[in-house]
Amino acid sequence: MKPKNKALVYNFLGFAILFIAIRFLVGMLLDLKTILLAIIAGVVTIVLAPKFAVVKTPKGKKLMMSWIFLKGVREL
Structure with missing residues (x-):
């Protein structure tokens, strides 16, 4: 799976899980x-949902995550 597709799926899953939990709560x-x-x-x-994005680097494309509860940007 391409990194761009992974980012899209991760964004959707993160949003969907949090949305359902918050809606019921x-x-x-x-x-x-x-x-x-x-x-x-x-x-x-x-x-509150984590944000996933693909960043082009000299070594290739990397999947990165940013979240309000974590300091900075993390590589996946």
């Missing part, structure tokens, strides 16, 4: 309509 705590619940979970997930 907020749904249990607050009594909101489903659309408002989804919007709140989406905004929070956009901020």
Whole structure:
């Protein structure tokens, strides 16, 4: 699998897992309509989800990750 495709899959999985967890958590705590619940979970997930990207280096393409809870950028 190409690094660009891996980054896309990792971004989707990170977002999806956090979105579902946050949606259920907020749904249990607050009594909101489903659309408002989804919007709140989406905004929070956009901020908290890790970001994956492909960077070109002299050695080739590398998959990098940036996350709000980790300092700096990590190579995968």
